[in-house]
Amino acid sequence: MESDLALFRRRLLRNPRQVSAIAPSSRTLARAMTLGIGPNTGRVVEFGPGTGRFTEAILARGLPPENLTLFELDEEFVTYLRARFPGVTVHQAGAETAPQVMEGGVSTVVSGLPLLSMPEEIRDAIVSAAFAVLAPRGSYVQFTYGPRPPLPPETIAALGLRVNKGHKIWANLPPARVYRFRRA
Structure with missing residues (x-):
């Protein structure tokens, strides 16, 4: 199987707007994004897993593979993720479709999507989809490279x-900050 770095670089060169990162997320960022997830967390959804750095960290925290669902657009990433993480459900679909393909009651949505570089209507559809599948006390976890939250104040x-x-x-690379969003 091709290394995740080689796959990342190849997909970045082929479709830089979709990959929208200069390097794969670090293991340190992956640990920060998955803090609080464990064997008894319940169902977890990941938006934009790419090569699976956060997926790997989620499973390393003890979440059973059958409790993890991934949404990824890129066909090559989907093929790679299915081979690398047996037992994990992988949808080749946009994150905004989550409410149409799965039941609600999810404990955590982990997102590696570049929200701030997306058009407002797509960003709003993705975040709305996350909260449509989240349980009332669930959390949406998102990182950003910038100095402000990855959602504008009016959306929040x-x-x-x-x-x-x-x-x-x-x-x-570059340094990032993790944000957790919950219903007030």
């Missing part, structure tokens, strides 16, 4: 969310 207010700003992850 319109969805009635509260935000927990995590630590800066310096051991990532």
